[in-house]
Amino acid sequence: MTSSIPVGLLGALDPTSDRAVFRQIADQLREAIDKGRFKEGEKLPSEADLVEHYGVSRMTVRNSFSILQGEGLVHSEHGRGVFVRPRPPVRRLASDRFSRRHREQGKSAFIVEADAAGSKPEVDSLEVKEERASHDMSARLGSVRRVLARRRRYLLDGRPVEFATSYLPLDLARNTPIAQPNPGPGGIYARLEELGHHLDHFDEEIRARMPSPAEVKTLRLAAGVPVIHLIRTAYDTEGRAVEVCDTVMAADAYVLSYQLPAT
Amino acid sequence: MTSSIPVGLLGALDPTSDRAVFRQIADQLREAIDKGRFKEGEKLPSEADLVEHYGVSRMTVRNSFSILQGEGLVHSEHGRGVFVRPRPPVRRLASDRFSRRHREQGKSAFIVEADAAGSKPEVDSLEVKEERASHDMSARLGSVRRVLARRRRYLLDGRPVEFATSYLPLDLARNTPIAQPNPGPGGIYARLEELGHHLDHFDEEIRARMPSPAEVKTLRLAAGVPVIHLIRTAYDTEGRAVEVCDTVMAADAYVLSYQLPAT
């Protein structure tokens, strides 16, 4: 007995079916996972086990696993096995997360929230730099040539969950606390208001897509995990766009939540 | 010469690199696509071309393609080739799309919008049914046992882009126009208000994830296309949840847009 894994939880192949063998195997594994016969974090039967159980070649089994991996259901660890991917705790982003009320406290929303949820928050790879505005950024900020870019990465319990860059018109941010790595209590929105730019409203654009290889690296994303791409523009009471925040989030770690009036 | 495709757009492998051969090939193809050397909808070199160009086995080339497919960059067509996946036109969903103003016209927002964008809208697989509320739905609607479920699928130019189900408490919807396949001008929100349920606000929850096999089928999704899962709850002025709309959208066809006051 080379395996202590209950391969018996799986059925047999239907040779009369039109469905490809590797799809049938993937279907059976998926069903077993969905029905909880394999639990979160649990090890699936090894490739060798499945080769023996189904009487197919190893590449066929690997093909099945690659389907499930693409669906984000499992992940493999070299030398250890293939595991049911655990659902990470999600972070809820409410639409009122930038209200002045929340800004009063000294700590950032991210830290407060994470502490409340019992996870350890970190912010790293902070970079504050002057840059040429990209074409898109220039359009969003109103024909601005140069911008101040503030980049940072957010982690929960050591896992990167979000990578964000704020862009501000350089004429507005230069030589202000906003250009400091730590802009102080209440973050850059508090500083903007102190500088006389009273915030009026935000526009948020939301997309979802598969990550680029760079994003996979930065967010240490597992296969089959999309990203949520959120672009927020902050406008002051004079209608000027004073900041654009470009955020890429690991989709399995987030639920966005908005409350809309029924006007 | 078996191929008219300019394989010459691609470089050579680096045998000293630690990076796996199939990843190097995928990198080169990705770069060529990103730089526009292969354009949207264009056919990539065939597997056989790449086998010859790189001097590797076919499975290695296929492995490279499968990476790009998982990233949503390419799609393959049996018997035709592998193509750069075209970016479909996106549908923008604005946060004011349910305002009473938009409800005045007879036609649904989806139809109006699509006509304006010059695409042909369709709504199909309409199903109106009484059901037992799922645990989650019951919680959202306030301990409701039975619901009226309204299912429909939206298509643009023949392509399915969205699948939505509205759930309403049965005691509220039974024997009203809401239980009709076509609820009339302004949709069910107009009918709800006529029935005395004045809408106060909506809550929207947004997630992104890879689609289930059923969703792949319903939305005819290409590999590497995530879905946006939106759950909207409508509340009346008495604080009662009067509808929950569960929507699954092809992520490559949508940009969601919200405007938030900076209170």
Add this chain to the structure above:
DNA sequence: CTTGCCCACTCGTCTATACGAGTATGCGTG
């Protein structure tokens, strides 16, 4: 008991081959 090594097991990468099935093109037949 602790340390270090070996080995079994695991997934990762790659080759070579075979056959099947969908697509498109061109050519020959009617």
Add this chain to the structure above:
DNA sequence: CACGCATACTCGTATAGACGAGTGGGCAAG
């Protein structure tokens, strides 16, 4: 000219084998 078929080219599926590399447990030496 129109139709249908042969054919070449495409990707899809599956097999069999090889070697590499990460992991972890057990065993032997110290």
